[in-house]
């Protein structure tokens with residue numbers, strides 16, 4: 001991988017930590033200062049920053065993992081996020097997206113541990129996400145379907 005991996009929408013940082021444990025130079029970004037504080041507390045020594053995927057990434061990266069985080073961005077903003085990802089990735093870089101399969105939007109009112117919250121979760125057919133990826137300049141290389149309602153896509157930029 002030429003460059004670090006950005007775990008975008010890293011939440012509590014578990015995937016960032018897992019990647020570092022595998023020898024990958026990964027750092028985390030999340031919109032929520034509370035999640036970044038938790039990630040820093042749980043994984044001291046790793047890099048976590050507050051930021052939004054709706055803004056350009058501030059450094060070039062070799063890979064981006066955005067598992068169950070683009071789900072919070074509405075359809076009309078998602079292609080712009082993928083364009084930011086495409087611009088930040090070095091040639092040949094890999095992007096992985098994890099998301100809920102379906103169609104439409106749900107309001108989520110409970111977070112981890114039952115804490116009250118109000119966030120929208122956008123469900124998508126994998127074909128729609130694959131089309132956005134192609135339109136942003138990615139080649140979809142693999143797709144995992146996890147049960148009936150979760151998917152992970154892997155895409156590479158040219």
Ligand SMILES: C[S@@+](CC[C@H](N)C(=O)[O-])C[C@H]1O[C@@H](n2cnc3c(N)ncnc32)[C@H](O)[C@@H]1O
Pocket residue numbers: 008009010011012014015029030031032035051052053054066067068069070072073
């Ligand atoms: C369901 S959690 C997923 C956490 C982690 N990726 C995982 O799979 O365990 C979604 C995370 O995305 C973050 N998020 C939502 N909108 C975001 C945005 N525009 N930019 C960055 N992070 C965002 C939320 O704060 C939350 O921590």
